[in-house]
Amino acid sequence: MVVEKACKKCHRIIKGDICPVCKSTELTANWKGYILVIDPEKSEVAKNFNITTPGKYALRVGK
Ligand SMILES: [Zn+2]
Incomplete structure (x- = not known):
């Protein structure tokens, strides 16, 4: 099983070595x-996180 990682910049959750968003x-x-996030334009949470691309995003990202 591939470990899911989160992008430190935009919080996108991905299964690869490079973030497809940023x-x-x-x-x-x-x-x-x-x-x-399915519809970033209608999601308040997406706005708070500056998310513009639909997908799965981490709420908290460690350092
Ligand atoms: Zn990113």
């Missing part, structure tokens, strides 16, 4: 909780 390679397996 192209960052600063990832961490140290994250907690997640939100599923």
Whole structure:
């Protein structure tokens, strides 16, 4: 099973080595909780996190 990592910059949860949203390679397996954003324009949470791309995002990302 592939460990899901979170992007330190935009919090996107991914199963790879590069973030598809911001192209960052600063990832961490140290994250907690997640939100599923389906429609960023209608989601208050997405606005709080500055999320513009639908997907799965970590609520808390460790350092
Ligand atoms: Zn990112």
